[in-house]
């Protein structure tokens with residue numbers, strides 16, 4: 331049985347993951363408008379991945395016979411100044427999410443909720459990957475600067491991202 335405190339915090343994280351999904355979808359639309367189909371595709375896949383994260387917690391609450399509460403998702407930005415800005419925001423966003431996951435883990439320790447600690451370990455590993463991917467792409471976008479041919483190459487590379495299983 332989940333404690334009320336743990337259940338509330340997990341429901342809040344469902345909202346945060348859906349909110350991430352919305353942010354990446356908005357960024358995808360921006361890239362599509364800039365004719366960067368590869369970036370748009372990559373961000374769309376990222377949005378789907380975040381949906382998967384939300385559902386992972388959703389399913390977990392149900393497995394523990396808890397009560398799922400879906401909260402309102404904030405409206406994401408619809409305008410971005412540049413690609414560099416998109417990936418700066420992505421990196422900052424993922425750092426914030428990592429912090430949230432760490433706080434959830436700390437609460438699970440405090441509550442002596444061992445199953446939730448095990449479930450959250452997956453997210454702790456995932457956040458290491460998310461921050462690395464965001465900072466790698468940010469570094470590349472910065473390096474590219476105004477070099478259009480290099481930008482086209484990266485756009486093509488990002489176009490090859492395949493949909494991931496809900497585990498990723």
Ligand SMILES: [Fe+2]
Nearest residue numbers: 347350380383
């Ligand atoms: Fe996530």
Ligand SMILES: [Fe+2]
Nearest residue numbers: 379459460498
């Ligand atoms: Fe990921």
